[in-house]
Amino acid sequence: MCLALPARITEIHDDDSATVTLGGVRKHVSLALVENTEVGDYVIVHVGYALSKLDPAEAERTLALLTSLDAGAAA
Amino acid sequence: MTALSGIEGELAVGILVVDATVADVRLRSTRTTGVGAMLMGRPMGEALSLVPMLFSLCGIAQGAAAANACEAAIGITPSAAQRAAREILILGEIADSHGWQIAMEWPRFGGGCPGHGLLLPLRKATSALVPALYPARDWIRPGGGMLLPDAEKLSDTRLRLSVAIDRLIGDGFSRLQNADDLQDWAQSHDNPASRLIARIVADDMGSFGRSGVAALPDLLPGWFAEHLTSAPDFSQLPHFEGKPAETGAAHRIASTPLIADLKRRHGNGLLTRFAAKLVELASLPARLAALSGYLSPEHPGETPPEPTGSGAGLADTARGRLAHWIALDRGIVRDFRTVAPNEWNFHPKGALVRGLVGLPACDDLRRRTDLLIAALDPCVPCRVMIEEHAGA
Numbered sequence: 001m002c003l004a005l006p007a008r009i010t011e012i013h014d015d016d017s018a019t020v021t022l023g024g025v026r027k028h029v030s031l032a033l034v035e036n037t038e039v040g041d042y043v044i045v046h047v048g049y050a051l052s053k054l055d056p057a058e059a060e061r062t063l064a065l066l067t068s069l070d071a072g073a074a075a
Numbered sequence: 076m077t078a079l080s081g082i083e084g085e086l087a088v089g090i091l092v093v094d095a096t097v098a099d100v101r102l103r104s105t106r107t108t109g110v111g112a113m114l115m116g117r118p119m120g121e122a123l124s125l126v127p128m129l130f131s132l133c134g135i136a137q138g139a140a141a142a143n144a145c146e147a148a149i150g151i152t153p154s155a156a157q158r159a160a161r162e163i164l165i166l167g168e169i170a171d172s173h174g175w176q177i178a179m180e181w182p183r184f185g186g187g188c189p190g191h192g193l194l195l196p197l198r199k200a201t202s203a204l205v206p207a208l209y210p211a212r213d214w215i216r217p218g219g220g221m222l223l224p225d226a227e228k229l230s231d232t233r234l235r236l237s238v239a240i241d242r243l244i245g246d247g248f249s250r251l252q253n254a255d256d257l258q259d260w261a262q263s264h265d266n267p268a269s270r271l272i273a274r275i276v277a278d279d280m281g282s283f284g285r286s287g288v289a290a291l292p293d294l295l296p297g298w299f300a301e302h303l304t305s306a307p308d309f310s311q312l313p314h315f316e317g318k319p320a321e322t323g324a325a326h327r328i329a330s331t332p333l334i335a336d337l338k339r340r341h342g343n344g345l346l347t348r349f350a351a352k353l354v355e356l357a358s359l360p361a362r363l364a365a366l367s368g369y370l371s372p373e374h375p376g377e378t379p380p381e382p383t384g385s386g387a388g389l390a391d392t393a394r395g396r397l398a399h400w401i402a403l404d405r406g407i408v409r410d411f412r413t414v415a416p417n418e419w420n421f422h423p424k425g426a427l428v429r430g431l432v433g434l435p436a437c438d439d440l441r442r443r444t445d446l447l448i449a450a451l452d453p454c455v456p457c458r459v460m461i462e463e464h465a466g467a
Contacts, residue, residue, distance in 0.1 A: 002084065002106055002107070002130060002131065002132065002133075002417070002454040002455050003084075003107055003110075003129060003130065003131065004128060004129055004130055004131035004134065005131075030191070032191040032192075032195065033191055033194065033195055033198060044131050045131075046131055046132065046175075047179075047456070049179075049191070051131060052202075058128055061125070061128070062125075062128045062129065065113050065125060065129070066129070068113065069107065069109065069110070069112070069113050
């Protein structure tokens with residue numbers, strides 16, 4: 001999608017894929033386009049692929065911002 | 076509602092078929108265009124640092140447009156070296172985006188499987204550009220960051236990018252001069268790009284989606300400032316002189332021989348739009364080399380304390396022209412507005428709609444519609460619904 005939603009890796013699987021959580025929703029994504037990922041890392045997800053790894057502080061900051069936008073949209 | 080569930084936007088395309096003809100196409104976008112609201116009330120530097128982090132596909136272009144807008148508002152002009160460095164980063168992002176389309180999306184239409192193995196070397200090459208130019212990663216500062224170009228790393232990156240592009244689309248694409256050359260190239264190569272081009276030619280779909288929607292001209296930032304500030308809905312429904320316009324690679328490189336010939340034969344149909352992404356991708360290593368000639372080490376630009384003013388800035392994404400407008404009040408963002416390529420190309424009376432209305436609704440209307448959508452390349456997922464009615 002257009003907005004960069006940071007997803008947190010909760011489990012890494014043998015087939016170069018991972019389970020991530022995004023806004024409380026679990027998703028299965030491929031790790032084929034990122035390297036050296038670990039459980040707990042934040043990644044940007046695009047149509048089923050983790051595109052890039054994020055600095056945890058940046059990810060938390062972005063999540064807080066996007067959550068405020070979502071709350072505004074839902075209001 | 077879960078947190079963040081409300082901002083995963085999409086584009087819904089409703090096609091109404093009456094008597095086997097596409098009678099109407101209705102677009103409904105839930106893409107978030109309200110990012111500016113998140114930045115209002117923040118200090119300029121903080122807002123700028125947030126912009127690239129908010130966008131997954133075009134963060135650098137978004138950041139560059141915002142930085143350009145701040146510079147216009149403050150009244151400073153970055154040096155030629157800083158402008159060249161910023162442009163190199165933008166071209167790297169365009170390479171990523173075209174590469175994604177070709178490797179991951181085009182196999183859906185041309186055959187084969189999505190090829191992340193072809194995409195990864197390209198992405199690894201472009202990811203080296205920021206550290207090779209701005210080791211402190213402060214490229215988004217107004218006036219430019221601490222620019223320390225590493226000639227060796229940049230040269231290596233260009234070489235790796237060139238090899239990755241050749242692996243993706245085959246070598247020699249830059250030498251194609253006309254539609255016949257393109258057809259020969261498609262027949263003599265076997266990669267996701269050649270397979271898609273060959274399929275479009277074989278199915279006689281080169282002109283599919285051709286429309287009378289004009290290209291968005293190369294407008295100055297002031298034009299965008301005027302329209303973003305005077306029309307409340309310009310961000311969602313942009314227009315040029317009251318009419319929709321199309322923006323993208325086909326218009327950026329319209330004068331290259333291959334695209335000029337394709338436009339003569341197919342207008343802005345599928346073949347022109349897809350080939351333009353290939354021409355642009357193939358040209359990027361040479362463009363990076365040319366821009367590198369302007370680079371030199373430079374300290375960060377000076378910005379006045381607590382600036383007040385407003386201005387617009389532009390940047391190109393793979394999908395087309397992006398414009399930001401910002402108003403600063405003593406260093407705080409008072410207003411922030413944007414208009415993105417998605418809103419030009421997926422305007423309710425724009426290129427997609429005009430490319431479909433009036434066409435015969437043949438058996439493979441859905442596939443053709445998906446192809447046209449891929450050619451226009453929305454930045455959010457797209458859902459197509461076809462509704463058929465008998466006429467009166």
